[in-house]
Amino acid sequence: MSHSTYNKLWSEAHYELSCLLDEELPEEPLRPERDRVVFFQRLATFYVRYVQIFRKLEEAYDQSVHPQKRRVIRQVLDGVMGRVLELKNEMVEKEFSEYHYMDDIIQDLKLTPEDLEIPIPKYFIRERNKVLQDRERMFAAILNQMDVTEKPPVMRMLTLERAIKVIQVAERARQGRLRAKFMREIHKDSERQRKAEEQEEVSTDQAAVCIQKVWRGFMQRKITKRLREEEMIFLGMAMDPKLSYPSQTKLDTINNEANRRIRQDEHEDDYQKSIGSVIYQLKEVEGPEMKETMKDQIRQWFIECRDATGSFPDYPEEEDGGSSLIFAEKTPEELAEELAAKEEEDANKKPKGKEETKEKKKKEKVDDEEEEPGLKMLPSAYLADLEREHKTFSDIWKNRNESKNFSQRHDLELIKEEKRKEIEVEIRKQVDELMRQELANWKLAVDKEKSGKVKGAAKKKKASKSGKRKKKDKDLTADRTIVSLFEELVEQELLKKADNVKLKDYLGDYSYLGTTLRQSDIEPMPSLSDVRQVVALYAVLPLGSQAVHEKAPLVKTMLLVGPSGVGKKMLVHAICQETGANLFDLSPLNVAGKYPGKSGLQMMLHLVFKVARLMQPSVIWIGEAEKMFYKKVPKDEKELDPKRLKKDLPKILKSIKGEDCVLIVGTTSDPHSADLKSLCKFYNKIILIPRPDYASRYVMWKELIKKNGGEVTSDLDLSSLAKISDGYTQGHMVQVVRSILTDRRIQQFPKRPLTASEFVSPLARTDPVFQEEEEALKNWYAKTPLGKKRIKAASGKEGDEESPKTGGKGGKKKGKK
Ligand SMILES: Nc1ncnc2c1ncn2[C@@H]1O[C@H](COP(=O)(O)OP(=O)(O)OP(=O)(O)O)[C@@H](O)[C@H]1O
Missing domain, CATH: 1.10.8.60 (Helicase, Ruva Protein; domain 3)
Structure with a gap:
């Protein structure tokens, strides 16, 4: 497809985004919604519409070749992904369920179930290709080395009796085969003889009729079958075999897409080179002039200030923006007043602050009393960014004339504009340094004043603070390189290579009856396609994009629960493949006997989490997760000490922050044997995977x-x-x-x-999987925090139309009406 197709896709996405932003951020804030169903419907509609924008932007980002456009699209794309996650989180909190059914909404919006699929941005892998290839090579080298050094020759000892038995079996089989061959030949001979005798009695005509009968029957059956198939194809009930292979057009499209990706890289290289030359040019050509103009302007300001107020002004601090504050179109008096006001404010800060907070509290109290009961949207960390990014699109890109940019290369003027600002900031800092000194000299010479040295002290304070924080984390392997740590983990089989499966390989159809069943008060079982979506949302998107991981609702741990064989392990591997994440295996059986002792355990966890953080994104898989939280360890497993990680892992989990793209995924088919409370405390998302429908x-x-x-x-x-x-x-x-x-x-x-x-x-x-097993899993899930909340909400459904907090008040009001 052409450049204009992707430009159009991008514009469409922004058009839709602007409509959504208008609805999400209306001029008058939305009133709390009393009806839970209506509120959820609004949330779900927003979610579906954001997913549509996400799909469009993903495609546009994957195929656009214009480097500057790609940067802008990427920012919006990350923002939209984050907003999708926020809305999902909000739906979970309002419906008390990890799965949501939206068949009615997609019907209203005239969409298909495929449109609800969460796309996995291709840039997750493409932009880390080099790192991933290097890692692949590292893996191969370590595994090769292990093969060479480790494989001991396999010696199988045979007892005499066993050897005799093997020989007997082989010999008897040989004799049996030989005998069967003789028998077959004897049988064939007698058959041949019998046929020869029969043939003598049949006339030629009869023989011809016999052959014709068989042949015509055969031919007719063949023709009828073909006609039937053709009719089925005509009626659209069967697939034309020609269509089962990808058509030439499709192959061409795939080819074209690959070519565009290559062109992306070329254009990006070009763009980077141009940035370098633009910066050089700006610094060399415009830099000195910029410097001089700034100096003149600042000197002018010194003088004007002195004329107006009688003394030289104080130079604005670096944190306040330095001299850029002066150029913010203000008169010298205004600026002096502002500075004076600020000083006063600083002096009165403490008492004033207290007053303010008191006032605030009062206000909140009044608000609380006045606040209407009902459900409100949670605050968003992405909407403001999305609004700003949409404005950038409207201001710069929407109506840009690109008739001369056939090849979609970068725009030099835009680079200049952008870099000019950056260089100005850089130069301003240098000029500020000089002018601050100059002002001090002037003051000394004219006003006989000494300059203060407050700034240095403040700086020192800050430095000491950060020093303290750094001391806190003790690095047990500070002297080792990351490669050697990686090697050690691979050798210990704690770091594994993920199987080559993608999330789309996790097959499963859409659940078409979700809302219908819920309307008749039957809790539907999620379909495998729902499972795929949830895993994409909770695991793949945050691990793939740092921007999403930092600001979206944080999921540090996830537990996949389901009967054996529903693809829990497959999903873990798919998460790693889709995001290029490392796969660490901390399954109780895998860590048994490795790094013994308390200090050994600490070392193991330190190694795993250090490498996981430094080479993020990473997935830490805990298979048979129930073992770590056993209520009672079975006798035959006591030696393996499956509860080894129970204490230390939750501790280390606390140190994982938003910027660490690390996810712990547990899998279990037998959650009953674990202590429910500690299991649920450790895993903050529990996903129940059903058997397939x-x-x-x-x-x-x-x-x-x-x-x-x-x-x-x-x-x-x-x-x-x-x-x-x-x-x-x-x-x-x-x-x-x-x-x-x-x-x-x-x-x-x-x-x-x-x-x-x-x-x-x-x-x-x-x-x-017997019905009882499935029921047991469902009952277990009902005891988890979210399951309990859902049951509670369902049982108080009639009286719980409003939010749980304000439900009582709302009820009274209703009663009055
Ligand atoms: N939705 C799916 N589509 C295609 N293949 C699947 C799907 N789900 C599972 N499989 C296949 O089924 C097999 C079993 O899956 P897997 O081992 O991941 O199940 P599991 O739930 O982890 O089992 P266990 O609890 O016994 O460890 C694998 O070969 C996997 O590829």
Whole structure:
């Protein structure tokens, strides 16, 4: 596609954003909403609309080649991602559920379920390509070294009896095969003889009729089948086989997209070079003149001030903006007054501050009394930024004439404008230093005054503070390089290579009946597509973008709970692959016996978290998370000491801050054996993953069969297969498909297409997830903090139309009415 397509996409996104911002930040603040349903509907609509903008901006950012535009788009993109996360967080808090159903909204907005998918920005990986490649190389080298040094020769000892048995088995099999071969030949001989005898009795005509009958039947069946298939294609009930391969147009598009990405890099290089030359040019050509003009202006100001007030002014402090304060279009008197007022304010700061806070408190009290009951949106950390960025778009880019910029290269004038400001600030600092001195000299010479030395003292204070803070963190491995720490962790198998799976490989269809079920008071089970969205929101977006991680609601720990085989591990690996994160494995069984003792444990955690922070983003995976919080450690596991990390990990967790892109992900299929309170305290997000529903099973079977070399033909009744496999998890399905689709079976496909009945016996041999197990997991979830809140809200539904805090008041008012 062309440049204009992506420009259009960008403009559309901004148009939609401006509408949303108008609604989110109206001139008169919105009144609190009394109706919980209406409030949630508003939230969800905002969420869906922001997701649409997100999708557009992501595409525009991925494909635009103009370096300056890309920078602007990137800022808005990060802002929109953050706002999406904020809205999701708000929905969770208002609906007390991690999953939300929006089928009614997408219907209203005329969207499809695909439009609700959270896109994973490609820049997460693309812009860290070099780092990731280096890391890959490092991994390969360490693993190679380990292979060479570690592999001891495998020695298998055979006992005499066992050896005799092996030989006997082989010999008997050989004899059996030989005998079967003889028997087959004897059988074939007798058959041949019998046919020869029969043939003598048949006339040529009869033989011809017989052959014709078989042949015509065969031909007609073939034609009928073809006609039936054609009709199905015509009716749109079957896919044209030609369309199952990507069309040429699609291949061209993919090619084009890749080319555009290459061009992005070229334009970016060019842009960087131009920045260098512009800075040089500005400094060399405009810099000296700028300096002189500034000096003259400041001197002029000294004199004007002295004429007006009788004394030289105080030079504005660096923190206040230095001399730039002088040029903020004010008269000297005004400025002197301002400075005097400021001094006075400083002097009266303490008592005044107290008064102010008192006043504030009073105000708040009055507000509280007057405040209307109802639900209000939480304050946002992104809206102001989004508004500013939208303004930048409207002022600079929206109506820019680009008719001469066919190739979409950078705009030199814009670089100059931007850099001129930066250089001015730089030069101003130098000039301020000089002029401050000059002013002191003038004062000394004319007013006989000595200059103060307050500033230095203030600086010293600050420095001592930061020094104290630094002392607090003790680095146990200060003398080692990060590469050697990385090596050690790989050797100890605490740092692993993530499997090559992406989030889109986590198959699963949309849940189409969510809101309908909720309206009839049935709690729907989330679909796998909901799980995918939640993981993208809580894990992938914050880990992929530092800007989002710093300001969006922070998720430090996440627990994936679900029956065995629902893809919990797969999701952990997908998170790492999508964000290029390191995968640390702190599963109780993996750390057992490593780094023994208390100091060893401390060292291990120090190593893991140090490398995780320095090489962020990082995912710290804790498999079988229940073991860490066992109510009672089973006898056979006592030796492994599964509760080893229980005390120290929560402590270290506190030190993870917004700027550290580190996420702890636990997975468990047996949360009952853990102490609920401590488990819930440690994991601040608990995601329940259900077994797949019918729609997801349908998609899973289809894709799994194709992926393993099978073919889905009309002979394979996928719908029945999906129906009878109710209760089986994705793990079971993968096993079954692999057991059926052997090389031999794949070769037989042309003659014997795959049928659903073949799947029955392998499925019957495995145990599904029984209803009781699923119920037990649901009941367990109901005891978690969010689950409890939801039940509480549901039970007090009628009286809880307003927010829980103000519910009582609202109820009274209602009653009066
Ligand atoms: N939605 C899905 N789409 C495609 N494949 C899936 C999906 N979910 C799971 N799988 C596959 O199912 C298999 C089992 O998944 P995985 O090992 O991640 O499950 P698990 O929940 O971690 O199991 P356990 O609790 O036993 O450790 C894997 O091969 C994985 O690739």
